[in-house]
Amino acid sequence: MLNIAYIGFGKSTNRYHLPYLKLRLDQFKVGRIVTPTLGKRPADQFEWETTGTIFSTDVQDIINDSTIDLVVVVTPSSSHYTMTKRLLEAGKNVLVDKPMAANFDEAKILVDLARKQGLFIMPYQSRxxxxxxxxxxxxxxxxxxxxxxxxxxxxxxxxxxxxxxxxxxxxxxxxxxxxxxxxxxxxxxxxxxxxxxxxxxxxxxxxxxxxxxxxxxxxxxxxxxxxxxxxxxxxxxxxxxxxxxxxxxxxxxxxxxxxxxxxxxxxxxxxxxxxxxxxxxxxxxxxxxxxxxxxxxxxxxxxxxxIYDSVFDTLVNGAPKLVSDEQMLTVMKxxxxxxxxxxxxxxxxxxx
Incomplete structure (x- = not known):
């Protein structure tokens, strides 16, 4: 069981991520969700809170939670690099929505940082x-x-x-x-x-x-x-x-x-x-x-x-990443x- 957290609780999270997680709750537990505005999607928030998910507005809550195995970044594209870098520096594995960064140099920094820290990083290439x-x-x-x-x-x-x-x-x-x-x-x-x-x-x-x-x-x-x-x-x-x-x-x-x-x-x-x-x-x-x-x-x-099955297989069983470092850097190049x-x-x- 992987304990995961989401940064972002808007349309993308509720349309392209969480509906698929509901079919995989034997492998994943949504431990935390950070969103700028609590109660913006009251019915969706209540549904996840009943499963034990903790909602808050501060990313530091995720960083401070040592039980989180993976953080999924679903924020505006311009924030992907900064948010992912902060999480990697804090020792968190990261699945980040596409595009993972604004340019090749930023992507290379993230990949090198993850390698140095022994962490998982991959863009959410669901297509x-x-x-x-x-x-x-x-x-x-x-x-x-x-x-x-x-x-x-x-x-x-x-x-x-x-x-x-x-x-x-x-x-x-x-x-x-x-x-x-x-x-x-x-x-x-x-x-x-x-x-x-x-x-x-x-x-x-x-x-x-x-x-x-x-x-x-x-x-x-x-x-x-x-x-x-x-x-x-x-x-x-x-x-x-x-x-x-x-x-x-x-x-x-x-x-x-x-x-x-x-x-x-x-x-x-x-x-x-x-x-x-x-x-x-x-x-x-x-x-x-x-x-x-x-x-x-x-x-x-x-x-x-x-894509979540592949992440589970990598983090739990040591399988190669679905999107290799070489592939993600080639795309960004x-x-x-x-x-x-x-x-x-x-x-x-x-x-x-």
């Missing part, structure tokens, strides 16, 4: 357990596509009136949405040889903060992985497109977990996160006999809670480089 991503991994692993040549993944919305005029890069789309997609690509292929960036402000033309991005990552064997996000998509683009020497895979629809969570349908409910057959991805490939095969690929069931370089410029990454 490694998106249904669509797990299905893509399965298709690649089964070899249907042959040698992969192109992978393209989108995270698109239509939010024309939500543009931000200015702010730190960590509040832009590359860090906000792109961090998920970059991590998915890095988890599949590692660090790219080079990358090209197109970051733009499209809703407020004078804005200094990007809201539309495209990153092309180039790997050996002529493989290119492209991530794209926009806030001006009124017609759905495929979430995934993969092309290889033997076939193509296309999937339009996103993981259903988020849609269900927004609708108040919780993990553990029958049908939660299950993809409808009409939303399965389409695979077209040529088999060893030269026959053209077309079929719909049933979606692998996603489960964001599996790609993000940092993107916001610090001229758009449409090819950037080489030495040693890859």
């Amino acid at each position: 490694r357990f998106d249904s669509d991503f797990l299905t893509v991994k399965q298709v690649i692993g089964n070899g249907y596509l042959g040698r992969l040549v192109d992978l393209e993944v989108h995270m698109d919305h239509y939010r024309p009136n939500d543009g931000i005029f200015e702010g730190p890069a960590i509040d832009g789309s590359l860090y906000g949405h792109g961090v998920h997609l970059v991590d998915q690509v890095v988890s599949l292929f590692g660090a790219p040889k080079s990358a090209m960036y197109d970051l733009r402000a499209t809703r407020i033309l004078e804005a200094t903060l990007d809201d539309q991005i495209e990153v092309n990552m180039f790997y050996k064997n002529a493989l290119k992985a492209t991530i794209q996000t926009t806030e001006l998509a009124t017609i759905q683009y495929p979430k995934w497109q993969l092309r290889g020497t033997h076939g193509t895979f296309i999937k339009y629809d996103v993981d259903e977990q988020e849609n269900d969570l927004k609708a108040g349908i919780m993990p553990g409910t029958v049908g939660f996160g299950v993809d409808a057959p009409q939303n399965y991805g389409k695979l077209v490939y040529f088999n060893q006999s030269g026959d053209r095969i077309e079929k719909m690929v049933p979606s692998v069931l996603g489960d964001y809670g599996r 790609l993000l940092s480089t993107g916001v610090s370089t001229d758009s449409n410029k090819l950037v080489s990454f030495s040693g890859n």
